[in-house]
Amino acid sequence: MAENITSQKQDFAQWYQDVIREAELADSSPVRGCMVIRPYGYAIWERIQDSLDARFKATGHENAYFPMFIPQSFIQKEAEHVEGFAPELAIVTHGGGKQLEEPLVVRPTSETIINHMFSKWIGSYRDLPMLLNQWANVVRWEMRPRAFLRTTEFLWQEGHTAHATEAEARAETMRMLGVYRDFAHENAAIPVIPGRKTDREKFAGAVETYSIEAMMGNGWALQSGTSHYLGTNFAKAFNTRYLDENNEQQFVHQSSWGVSTRLVGAVIMVHGDDSGLRLPPDLAPVQVVLVPIHKTDSEREQVMSAACRIRDELAGAGVRVRLDDRTTVSPGFKFNHWEVRGVPLRFELGPRDLASRVVTGSARNRPGRDAKFTIGFDSLLAETTAKLRTIQDELLDEARSRQDSMTWEAATYDEFKARFESESGFCQVWWNGSSEDEERLQQETKATIRCIPLDQEPGEGPCFMTGGKAVHRAIVARAY
Amino acid sequence: MAENITSQKQDFAQWYQDVIREAELADSSPVRGCMVIRPYGYAIWERIQDSLDARFKATGHENAYFPMFIPQSFIQKEAEHVEGFAPELAIVTHGGGKQLEEPLVVRPTSETIINHMFSKWIGSYRDLPMLLNQWANVVRWEMRPRAFLRTTEFLWQEGHTAHATEAEARAETMRMLGVYRDFAHENAAIPVIPGRKTDREKFAGAVETYSIEAMMGNGWALQSGTSHYLGTNFAKAFNTRYLDENNEQQFVHQSSWGVSTRLVGAVIMVHGDDSGLRLPPDLAPVQVVLVPIHKTDSEREQVMSAACRIRDELAGAGVRVRLDDRTTVSPGFKFNHWEVRGVPLRFELGPRDLASRVVTGSARNRPGRDAKFTIGFDSLLAETTAKLRTIQDELLDEARSRQDSMTWEAATYDEFKARFESESGFCQVWWNGSSEDEERLQQETKATIRCIPLDQEPGEGPCFMTGGKAVHRAIVARAY
Numbered sequence: 001m002a003e004n005i006t007s008q009k010q011d012f013a014q015w016y017q018d019v020i021r022e023a024e025l026a027d028s029s030p031v032r033g034c035m036v037i038r039p040y041g042y043a044i045w046e047r048i049q050d051s052l053d054a055r056f057k058a059t060g061h062e063n064a065y066f067p068m069f070i071p072q073s074f075i076q077k078e079a080e081h082v083e084g085f086a087p088e089l090a091i092v093t094h095g096g097g098k099q100l101e102e103p104l105v106v107r108p109t110s111e112t113i114i115n116h117m118f119s120k121w122i123g124s125y126r127d128l129p130m131l132l133n134q135w136a137n138v139v140r141w142e143m144r145p146r147a148f149l150r151t152t153e154f155l156w157q158e159g160h161t162a163h164a165t166e167a168e169a170r171a172e173t174m175r176m177l178g179v180y181r182d183f184a185h186e187n188a189a190i191p192v193i194p195g196r197k198t199d200r201e202k203f204a205g206a207v208e209t210y211s212i213e214a215m216m217g218n219g220w221a222l223q224s225g226t227s228h229y230l231g232t233n234f235a236k237a238f239n240t241r242y243l244d245e246n247n248e249q250q251f252v253h254q255s256s257w258g259v260s261t262r263l264v265g266a267v268i269m270v271h272g273d274d275s276g277l278r279l280p281p282d283l284a285p286v287q288v289v290l291v292p293i294h295k296t297d298s299e300r301e302q303v304m305s306a307a308c309r310i311r312d313e314l315a316g317a318g319v320r321v322r323l324d325d326r327t328t329v330s331p332g333f334k335f336n337h338w339e340v341r342g343v344p345l346r347f348e349l350g351p352r353d354l355a356s357r358v359v360t361g362s363a364r365n366r367p368g369r370d371a372k373f374t375i376g377f378d379s380l381l382a383e384t385t386a387k388l389r390t391i392q393d394e395l396l397d398e399a400r401s402r403q404d405s406m407t408w409e410a411a412t413y414d415e416f417k418a419r420f421e422s423e424s425g426f427c428q429v430w431w432n433g434s435s436e437d438e439e440r441l442q443q444e445t446k447a448t449i450r451c452i453p454l455d456q457e458p459g460e461g462p463c464f465m466t467g468g469k470a471v472h473r474a475i476v477a478r479a480y
Numbered sequence: 481m482a483e484n485i486t487s488q489k490q491d492f493a494q495w496y497q498d499v500i501r502e503a504e505l506a507d508s509s510p511v512r513g514c515m516v517i518r519p520y521g522y523a524i525w526e527r528i529q530d531s532l533d534a535r536f537k538a539t540g541h542e543n544a545y546f547p548m549f550i551p552q553s554f555i556q557k558e559a560e561h562v563e564g565f566a567p568e569l570a571i572v573t574h575g576g577g578k579q580l581e582e583p584l585v586v587r588p589t590s591e592t593i594i595n596h597m598f599s600k601w602i603g604s605y606r607d608l609p610m611l612l613n614q615w616a617n618v619v620r621w622e623m624r625p626r627a628f629l630r631t632t633e634f635l636w637q638e639g640h641t642a643h644a645t646e647a648e649a650r651a652e653t654m655r656m657l658g659v660y661r662d663f664a665h666e667n668a669a670i671p672v673i674p675g676r677k678t679d680r681e682k683f684a685g686a687v688e689t690y691s692i693e694a695m696m697g698n699g700w701a702l703q704s705g706t707s708h709y710l711g712t713n714f715a716k717a718f719n720t721r722y723l724d725e726n727n728e729q730q731f732v733h734q735s736s737w738g739v740s741t742r743l744v745g746a747v748i749m750v751h752g753d754d755s756g757l758r759l760p761p762d763l764a765p766v767q768v769v770l771v772p773i774h775k776t777d778s779e780r781e782q783v784m785s786a787a788c789r790i791r792d793e794l795a796g797a798g799v800r801v802r803l804d805d806r807t808t809v810s811p812g813f814k815f816n817h818w819e820v821r822g823v824p825l826r827f828e829l830g831p832r833d834l835a836s837r838v839v840t841g842s843a844r845n846r847p848g849r850d851a852k853f854t855i856g857f858d859s860l861l862a863e864t865t866a867k868l869r870t871i872q873d874e875l876l877d878e879a880r881s882r883q884d885s886m887t888w889e890a891a892t893y894d895e896f897k898a899r900f901e902s903e904s905g906f907c908q909v910w911w912n913g914s915s916e917d918e919e920r921l922q923q924e925t926k927a928t929i930r931c932i933p934l935d936q937e938p939g940e941g942p943c944f945m946t947g948g949k950a951v952h953r954a955i956v957a958r959a960y
Contacts, residue, residue, distance in 0.1 A: 031547045039542035062519035094571040096621030141576030
């Protein structure tokens with residue numbers, strides 16, 4: 001248990017803030033609702049970007065960049081879109097020393113301006129599919145900000161695609177949901193539930209919204225990525241059409257999909273413990289920290305020389321290794337420094353290790369003695385790589401076990417309410433309620449329908465709120 | 481000479497616009513002064529980012545992210561800063577449906593908000609140096625926008641550092657100018673002149689501004705990167721202090737430095753020709769395009785099978801290769817498509833090539849027959865890599881030769897004016913004029929003092945405008 005970090009059990013929200021402060025991930029800023037992402041937090045985001053960007057390119061997408069300012073009239077062209085976003089907009093009214101004729105909205109998302117450009121670029125079926133992505137900042141005015149989870153400005157990627165047919169656009173929507181699921185499992189070691197959103201929770205302007213939902217350490221849900229089938233809603237608003245093979249004008253069918261810096265919050269809350277962060281090796285800016293131990297000058301010389309060789313060997317093979325050669329702080333201080341920051345592997349190297357030609361290692365994800373091991377110099381790279389792989393797998397398994405153990409069922413609303421009062425987690429229910437039922441659920445319990453999981457056995461049962469016949473199960477949970 | 485592209489000689493400005501359109505680098509947007517960066521243009525920017533980001537990290541810098549909104553009062557804290565930037569600001573007056581108590585400025589640059597955070601983070605000399613960089617969008621209201629060169633919103637990186645002493649901050653300022661020069665020479669194949677800006681041209685709030693100046697194809701200059709020594713100007717405005725080793729409060733000394741998407745404009749205008757772009761291999765999104773040639777189905781099968789093997793061999797070794805396997809367009813169409821886009825190497829593969837186990841290659845940077853060569857299958861990778869290296873070097877040499885041939889000297893203002901009327905390029909002059917002399921120079925000739933080159937022999941001579949004793953030579957040119 002680290003100094004300055006509240007225990008998760010005592011106060012999970014305070015624990016989250018403490019970890020962000022102690023690991024120097026982010027800081028509050030003088031601008032209400034906006035945060036500063038500090039270098040260590042940003043380095044995690046860079047790892048997330050690298051992993052996702054490679055996946056987007058492998059599925060045929062290209063990056064582009066669209067203006068951050070959007071004419072206010074554009075936002076108003078799609079009726080549901082403006083209704084959903086109007087309360088969250090930041091508006092530029094003055095530019096270059098003058099009042100603007102038409103105010104500009106700082107993008108909350110870019111469907112409108114991108115459709116304006118698509119309508120220019122798309123002429124015939126030969127121009128389709130158009131598969132673009134943008135890495136950008138967006139602004140949605142936030143009254144109750146929370147670092148990484150809800151901030152007025154945040155960083156994200158937004159994919160925008162146009163297709164000739166509904167089937168292709170729907171396939172794309174599901175493909176990118178799958179990319180997010182694979183990233184969460186394989187890179188972030190976060191088990192997620194892909195599912196469909198209810199009408200009440202869907203994106204303003206979408207026909208269908210799908211999401212991946214992850215369970216945080218306290219049993220709350222975090223919507224960690226969304227993929228929307230937009231139908232022809234924006235195409236009709238912006239007249240985005242193409243000439244088909246019969247020379248007839250058709251509206252394009254579209255998808256959009258995004259994840260944000262919120263994923264950093266997910267990594268913190270899924271894997272962190274009372275000592276701070278625990279990072280999955282794939283996303284860790286530093287995978288291995290090497291701490292030299294020495295007393296005399298001659299010890300120091302020998303230890304540092306071996307430590308540099310070890311660092312160079314690992315770095316040369318692509319391991320992200322850091323030799324903490326600070327002389328102003330003690331080894332104990334360094335252990336704590338890197339423990340709070342969740343570095344997966346710590347290697348100590350002292351005179352005795354050197355004599356035995358080993359490093360003494362410690363895995364961040366295992367408690368106390370369990371964590372300790374030694375690795376001989378001769379098998380250093382192979383064993384380091386294997387250990388990192390193991391930690392990656394163990395973190396996923398641990399998160400999955402918790403998710404399983406904190407997932408339960410309720411047949412009726414009374415049963416749900418009674419248990420949910422004392423027990424968080426994901427509750428599986430039969431669901432065919434209306435948006436009004438959902439509203440009541442949230443008012444009375446603070447829980448919401450997170451999603452209708454895609455992966456479920458066909459079947460039917462009585463809706464847990466209405467008692468009516470339901471053909472889908474849903475996940476109910478408290479969410480960030 | 482490509483269709484749809486005006487020749488450089490006829491109208492260089494129109495040529496520039498034509499290339500941007502035909503190579504699909506960027507498009508105008510519905511927002512005045514803002515452009516859309518299309519995928520091919522953005523891919524060049526991604527290569528620039530990768531090269532620079534690696535150089536920044538290798539020199540000890542970390543990336544972070546600061547809010548894009550800056551309280552208006554912050555901008556006003558440094559007197560010269562607000563005077564310089566006030567006319568270019570975009571102002572957010574409304575957020576979340578309400579008028580804001582204090583308007584927010586969309587960052588034109590981030591010295592102010594970063595100093596606010598530095599004053600929180602920096603306590604003692606142990607916290608120094610602080611070496612941060614940010615990749616971000618910025619806004620400076622632009623009345624005469626020009627794609628990539630001057631747009632209201634643009635993408636850039638801004639480095640911000642704090643140091644204990646003036647000497648360290650000045651050393652950092654020069655180190656990063658050197659990083660920019662090395663990037664320009666080694667990655668962009670652009671010869672640049674590192675130099676000091678005059679007072680009139682320096683950054684609002686800096687003690688000294690240094691830049692790299694590049695000569696475009698028409699002899700005009702493009703300021704391609706700047707590095708500022710800020711002294712303690714922002715530290716004093718934001719009270720950014722540290723406790724030194726004697727336990728006394730001292731202001732930090734600072735630097736800031738940036739390059740932007742303007743560099744894409746430099747790449748276009750330094751290397752492009754009447755057929756379109758010519759990209760240096762280091763920055764080319766596609767380094768080699770492979771065009772299969774076939775008539776019959778059986779030819780197609782054999783050619784495509786070999787083409788896939790070649791692609792996989794080159795791609796496996798890290799060459800950015802594209803197999804253009806479109807069946808809807810002719811080889812001639814493909815040649816033109818990739819020529820306009822400046823792909824350094826084109827490989828054709830037809831039945832005859834296949835029989836001889838060669839590809840027929842063509843280098844984009846050489847005219848007509850000179851460009852042609854064949855490479856045997858057995859030495860494909862080695863020769864491709866060597867050719868790319870050669871093209872990279874040749875482009876730099878060609879740009880350097882032009883710069884040399886278009887650089888001349890003038891002893892007096894009259895001599896300068898007479899020659900500059902008919903001849904563009906860089907003019908070397910002795911200089912000790914005032915800001916008023918510079919103003920007159922620009923009014924009368926549209927030329928400006930680009931910089932006082934760092935690399936010059938000690939000496940003295942009569943200032944070309946005032947006749948007074950000058951100890952430095954300066955570069956005078958028309959600039960973008």
